[in-house]
Structure formats: structure tokens, C-alpha cells
Amino acid sequence: MKNDPKRKIYTEILKTKGYKLTAPRLLVLDVFLQNRKPLNADFVYEKVRTKKTDRVTVYRTLKIFESARVIHQVNLKKDSVFFELTKDHHHHIVCLECGLIEDFDACTIDQLAKNVISKSPYFSSIDHHSLELFAICKKCNKG
């Protein structure tokens, strides 16, 4: 969505880091803004391939977005790597059988992170975190 207020935040981050705002990059960004869940390279490519964007460009764009901290990896134990927008951060419960994903917030994690940092000899601040719970969902438990 061109009118998503977060769009500007991300494009500003990219500009600040010296990356050009090219058509493919904006397309990929919009895929993330329009699909607020963890996405893999293939999903993104399927959404932009019609708009003359190569698969390689998708890979390269994901790398750039990741290094610019616009997106980050999410551990979903699927066969490929998934990413989500950094500002959309939340946590997931993932069904080990069917892959069902439920979101949840965990405000206590920030407190926990502070605690860990205060005791660490190597780290003094946290960039971001990843908390995933894995389970068998009720449906799969029956089957």
C-alpha cells in the first residue's frame, strides 16, 4: 500500500543507508506490507514476477533489506528461510505437523532481554529477538 504510513519509514531507512529506491525494491517492500506474515523468497517472487522482476533480484533485495534491518529472518522450521518486517515484529506458535501459525505478543521479552544484557560480558544492547513456540495443534493432535 502506497498509503501505508510504515512504507515511508522503510524507504527512509533504505535511503539513509545509501540504497537506491528502484522499482523492484519498492515492489518487494509492498509485498511485505500487503502480506503481514513471514514470507519466503518464493512467495515474494510469485507476487512480483508479473512485474518483470527476476528471481535473482528478489534474492538480492531480501539480502539488502535484511542488512538494512528492514526485514529479519523468522525461524519456522520450514524448508526455506522466512522473513518479516522488523517493525511488524511479533511471535509465533507453529504447529510441527501442519505448519499452522498463530501470532502472539510477548512484552515480557524486552524485560528479559535487559536482564540478560546486564549480565553479559560480550553484549551491551539487543538489536532484535526471535521467540517461537513449537507444538502440535489441537486439530493435528486428534488426527
Place this chain on the structure above:
Amino acid sequence: MKNDPKRKIYTEILKTKGYKLTAPRLLVLDVFLQNRKPLNADFVYEKVRTKKTDRVTVYRTLKIFESARVIHQVNLKKDSVFFELTKDHHHHIVCLECGLIEDFDACTIDQLAKNVISKSPYFSSIDHHSLELFAICKKCNKG
């Protein structure tokens, strides 16, 4: 280590699930017992290749161990998948620059998980979880 008390726990799990205790499987298990940190397929293979064990067997063994819940995936944002023994579970702070890993415990996560479960319409229990913090370590922050 043949004398590691946890070795028996894992071999029992494998037996119970009907998997044969073959030489390659015991070799892979021992690699995990002797290297208490997240490992990838390549690391394991390098440790067992001398003992006439094929790379394919390593991959297949990791799959079996994962489905038997002897090991599970850890999200370290590296280019390949890492695993650790389930009973060795702890959390990590990973440096986004140099990959330095520091371990920590987080006993409050279990409470948090219970809390999430009590509110979830889809899940009624947690199998395991994954909490990783990502940061730039003090050393990399200077450089």
C-alpha cells in the same frame, strides 16, 4: 562420550520410536554429545566422514533425530540450518556481525508459554520453544 549419562536417554528415545541403533546414528549422536553447541550438517559430516559414513546418511540421520525430537533446529541466521540436542536446550545471543554466540537460560519462558497457551484457540500444549536475541557484540561495535 559413551559414559555420558544423557547418551542412554537419547538411544532409548530412538529405540522406543522403532529406529535401529546403527553405527552411523551412534556416531552422529556422539558428535552432538561431544560438541555441546548448535551444529550444522557439514560440521557433523566432517566429524564422521573418516568413519566411513556418507554425507547422505548424515542428512537422513538429522531428519530422523529431529522427528524423534532428539535434536531440534536453532535459528542462528547463518546460511545453513543448525541443530542442538533437545535436552541441552538453552537460548543464545548471536552477534549479527561476527556470529559470536553466548548462551543464556530463561526460566521465565515456560511461564510465558503457559500464558500464551491458556489464551490460544488452536494449541493446548507446547512441545518446545526457541528464543534467540540478536545484537552487535562489543568488539564489533568498536571496529
Place this chain on the structure above:
DNA sequence: ACACTAATTGCAAATCATTTGCAATTAGTG
């Protein structure tokens, strides 16, 4: 608006990790 230049792109080919098919071997059972 126009030209310049480095960054970015698309394509084709290469690489890397992981998987599959199949015949030979082996662990666990009786």
C-alpha cells in the same frame, strides 16, 4: 530537463545444499 556515473538489474551459467532411486548391507528378532 539533460548528462553522468556508480549502483542495480536480468539473463545464463555455476555452485551449493539437500534429496531420491536402487542395489547391497546390517540391526534386531525369533
Place this chain on the structure above:
DNA sequence: CACTAATTGCAAATGATTTGCAATTAGTGT
């Protein structure tokens, strides 16, 4: 000790991701 299904190793296939390179383009200054 023999039996049988599970497991293994090899070779080849697959699938995801990366690389080289020439053509294109965004952002800059004019």
C-alpha cells in the same frame, strides 16, 4: 544362525541460492 525390513552408500537428480557480465537506471549535479 537365519530371516526380513530397515538402513546404508553410491551416483545422479533436484532445488535453492549465487556469480559473472553486459545492459539499464536512480540519484546527483548542471
